[in-house]
Amino acid sequence: xxxxxxxxxxxxxxxxxxxxxxxxxxxxxxxxxxxxxxxxxxxxxxxxxxxxxxxxxxxxxxxxxxxxxxxxxxxxxxxxxxxxxxxxxxxxxxxxxxxxxxxxxxxxxxxxxxxxxxxxxxxxxxxxxxxxxxxxxxxxxxxxxxxxxxxxxxxxxxxxxxxxxxxxxxxxxxxxxxxxxxxxxxxxxxxxxxxxxxxxxxxxxxxxxxxxxxxxxxxxxxxxxxxxxxxxxxxxxxxxxxxxxxxxxxx
Amino acid sequence: xxxxxxxxxxxxxxxxxxxxxxxxxxxxxxxxxxxxxxxxxxxxxxxxxxxxxxxxxxxxxxxxxxxxxxxxxxxxxxxxxxxxxxxxxxxxxxxxxxxxxxxxxxxxxxxxxxxxxxxxxxxxxxxxxxxxxxxxxxxxxxxxxxxxxxxxxxxxxxxxxxxxxxxxxxxxxxxxxxxxxxxxxxxxxxxxxxxxxxxxxxxxxxxxxxxxxxxxxxxxxxxxxxxxxxxxxxxxxxxxxxxxxxxxxxxxxxxxxxxxxxx
Numbered sequence: 001x002x003x004x005x006x007x008x009x010x011x012x013x014x015x016x017x018x019x020x021x022x023x024x025x026x027x028x029x030x031x032x033x034x035x036x037x038x039x040x041x042x043x044x045x046x047x048x049x050x051x052x053x054x055x056x057x058x059x060x061x062x063x064x065x066x067x068x069x070x071x072x073x074x075x076x077x078x079x080x081x082x083x084x085x086x087x088x089x090x091x092x093x094x095x096x097x098x099x100x101x102x103x104x105x106x107x108x109x110x111x112x113x114x115x116x117x118x119x120x121x122x123x124x125x126x127x128x129x130x131x132x133x134x135x136x137x138x139x140x141x142x143x144x145x146x147x148x149x150x151x152x153x154x155x156x157x158x159x160x161x162x163x164x165x166x167x168x169x170x171x172x173x174x175x176x177x178x179x180x181x182x183x184x185x186x187x188x189x190x191x192x193x194x195x196x197x198x199x200x201x202x203x204x205x206x207x208x209x210x211x212x213x214x215x216x217x218x219x220x221x222x223x224x225x226x227x228x229x230x231x232x233x234x235x236x237x238x239x240x241x242x243x244x245x246x247x248x249x250x251x
Numbered sequence: 252x253x254x255x256x257x258x259x260x261x262x263x264x265x266x267x268x269x270x271x272x273x274x275x276x277x278x279x280x281x282x283x284x285x286x287x288x289x290x291x292x293x294x295x296x297x298x299x300x301x302x303x304x305x306x307x308x309x310x311x312x313x314x315x316x317x318x319x320x321x322x323x324x325x326x327x328x329x330x331x332x333x334x335x336x337x338x339x340x341x342x343x344x345x346x347x348x349x350x351x352x353x354x355x356x357x358x359x360x361x362x363x364x365x366x367x368x369x370x371x372x373x374x375x376x377x378x379x380x381x382x383x384x385x386x387x388x389x390x391x392x393x394x395x396x397x398x399x400x401x402x403x404x405x406x407x408x409x410x411x412x413x414x415x416x417x418x419x420x421x422x423x424x425x426x427x428x429x430x431x432x433x434x435x436x437x438x439x440x441x442x443x444x445x446x447x448x449x450x451x452x453x454x455x456x457x458x459x460x461x462x463x464x465x466x467x468x469x470x471x472x473x474x475x476x477x478x479x480x481x482x483x484x485x486x487x488x489x490x491x492x493x494x495x496x497x498x499x500x501x502x503x504x505x506x507x508x509x510x511x512x513x514x
Contacts, residue, residue, distance in 0.1 A: 052388050078390035089385035091377075103389050148385075 011060035035209035082152030088144035142173035301404035321420030325427035342441035354417035359461035363494030367469035371490035374473025409462030
């Protein structure tokens with residue numbers, strides 16, 4: 001089995017008629033927490049949308065679990081990934097429990113009681129057992145994101161994608177979410193791909209990170225966060241990490 | 252060059268929007284066929300909820316409009332027919348107009364304004380909230396999950412709403428004729444004489460067809476919602492306008508076909 005679970009080779013990322021990032025190449029190894037990093041609008045979420053099969057790449061090759069996205073592989077690949085969106089994207093008319101039970105209801109042959117047990121166990125994993133019967137409108141932003149992580153893990157995916165997990169959260173909730181990612185990686189052995197620009201999170205959870213720059217429309221650095229901070233000669237990378245460091249100290 | 256550029260850009264946008272609509276219609280048709288093949292994949296609970304909102308919640312407004320329509324039609328036509336002393340034939344006119352044409356048409360317009368816009372707003376808000384992306388990446392096609400239950404609900408709701416609107420319209424007409432000294436028994440006998448099973452069922456089938464149009468146009472508008480501040484509002488407006496235009500065009504085509512086939 002290959003150690004890489006996601007491979008990008010000379011990928012142009014963007015939308016038809018609008019290339020945002022040119023010639024992006026990197027790979028994500030099985031079981032690692034990989035960060036897509038960069039300033040606002042640099043294209044990191046766009047790269048994630050290519051990885052999760054929402055948009056096709058404009059050029060190059062993108063393989064997830066050894067397969068390229070196509071009409072034939074789509075359904076199989078969707079079952080290998082779980083996604084937590086920035087807003088949580090929980091279905092408003094369903095309780096947290098029903099949200100987590102939905103993929104189980106659609107794609108497994110489990111009985112209702114078994115589905116309920118499995119969903120409750122996932123909610124307990126993310127610390128939301130008490131909020132199972134609450135609607136998304138009745139819980140906080142951090143709880144929504146944790147419920148969304150529980151839903152993303154419902155079918156035991158190989159890769160979990162998290163889009164800006166810390167956005168809109170206070171530092172304590174954000175840190176709790178980081179702890180959750182580390183715990184899930186440890187217990188379930190899943191690969192995590194996280195889109196973020198929160199430096200405290202990056203240093204806490206990341207094994208490696210790819211950094212993108214809007215001005216140069218490409219990937220400018222790849223490595224562990226400490227390598228990027230200490231060894232990179234790139235002025236943008238240095239500026240990004242040094243500013244974050246001063247923020248960290250003042251915090 | 253600017254006016255030409257503007258025309259060209261609008262033409263390209265229109266063509267792109269037509270292509271999207273056709274793709275959506277195709278996807279909906281394929282999804283409907285796949286559900287026919289595997290009925291267990293249909294989300295009956297979601298459809299029942301949408302049906303309740305589209306039918307029972309809409310009954311007061313549809314019945315009220317139907318009643319007023321009958322009242323107005325009876326007054327307007329009685330004024331002319333009274334000159335010939337045949338105001339009793341208002342009942343025939345009302346029954347034929349309501350059962351064949353106005354019942355389904357007016358009910359569909361109410362459905363477009365009330366339910367079509369609601370479908371667009373619901374799906375649009377879900378799109379802005381990334382819920383459609385979440386469905387897609389869970390391997391659940393939004394068309395099967397969100398569109399089909401709503402289309403089935405609208406198709407099922409329309410005949411019920413239509414029959415209530417038609418009956419209310421006839422009651423309105425009966426009240427007007429009563430004021431003109433035509434006894435209700437005479438009114439209802441005339442209505443029964445001109446109302447065949449075919450006329451009534453043709454109107455109801457037309458209503459169901461209009462219901463499908465309204466739901467498809469409303470859901471398509473919701474799926475095309477842009478993530479801007481006014482995106483959901485624009486989707487709702489587009490659903491109402493698109494729904495009414497599509498009903499009018501479809502009704503015109505049906506009228507022409509009925510004339511050709513002598514129905």
